[in-house]
Amino acid sequence: MNNTIETILNHRSIRKFEDIPVTDEQLSTVLTAAQQASTSSYMMAYSIIGVTDPAKKTELAEITGQAYVKDNGHLLIFCADLHRHTLKANEENYENMKPNLENTEHFLVSAIDAALAAQNAAIAAESMGLGICYIGSIRNQLERVDKILSLPTHVIPLFGMVLGVPAHSPNQKPRLPKEAVYFENEYRDHTSELEAFDKEITSYYQSRSSNNRVDTWTDQMLRRFTKPMRMDVTDLVQKKGFNKR
């Protein structure tokens, strides 16, 4: 196994950091790595906001309910960005661009571009001994996050990432069996693989050092999905000009 694969397989989400800022050099490497990711038709349809202002970090920690959004080595917010693509457009051009700016296709393109860049950033950071955690909970109050970052039309925050020197080493969470995620030539029923995984997960939750409980993966998902969650993301996304048609 080479070093890169070792880094990838060693991933765990880090939620406690030493009080040591990410250095400018580390940040620069992380960003260069992010930018080198593949991008759909050269659109580079994302932006990254680094949040250093303590007041903004405190507000984001409150929105997410996660103290480590304030207490970390650095905080990045990854945004879908179709704004810079419109800058050279006159009024007529802009009207002609709208079907693309507002369709599902380009909402997907920008979300995927942002995610590919983010994962390169994550791997680069981890390869330098930093820990990371994705922060989906900025979508708890997406409109507020959007305002904090002063994002223009056609730019929306998607998720955050905290980085820093790890101050703990959590267990790795088991993944679904490969046979429940990878299929050859066509989709395949994988109920029996999920049942096997549920048994594995029950042991995992019972044996792990903290937050010990009785649970299965399918039950956890059932509970999660039966409570409507972040239904207002739709509105903010559309208000900013994405995903409207």
Add this chain to the structure above:
Amino acid sequence: MNNTIETILNHRSIRKFEDIPVTDEQLSTVLTAAQQASTSSYMMAYSIIGVTDPAKKTELAEITGQAYVKDNGHLLIFCADLHRHTLKANEENYENMKPNLENTEHFLVSAIDAALAAQNAAIAAESMGLGICYIGSIRNQLERVDKILSLPTHVIPLFGMVLGVPAHSPNQKPRLPKEAVYFENEYRDHTSELEAFDKEITSYYQSRSSNNRVDTWTDQMLRRFTKPMRMDVTDLVQKKGFNKR
């Protein structure tokens, strides 16, 4: 610079492969790496279809208009997947799940989960000396791709990835200046950085070995966005139960 960052920075999309299949061991490593990526609230909301059937590969090459979708070491299709989350649901549960299954939030979650897994797969493959190229053009005819892969409700194809032993070594395409992608604390106007980038891109297109032309990035984007593209992705996505509310 460590090996991992070197691998990341050395990325170029590979569109010509030697006639050598990806080995089972390589594929297994690539998939394990993909699965180790972060996933939103443990949802693991994606599936991967490996396409080996020559008839299916030929049809996908026709849909995408890209011969290397047929001629490669292996072809993966990354899908958003909320299907397995519904398997334990009775009729009442399922009705209660629908707001989540159908909202923007979980469309985003599944697209981002798939993209993070894919980028881990890409980096792992590249670290082993394989080349990769993302295939967005499966969205040219998403409904046809969906049928080829026999995907159930709440599963949609998002993008493909070809892998294999590289048979060429293309130039790297310049990226936007860091100052046009990364901002501190709030979004910032970056018109002047884009102008500088346009000059760089003009030289790049004039100097590169193949497909030499006069162009700028902003002009390219203007042309691209003023022609409505893949407007029907919206319909298929909604028909499969995603992004409806």
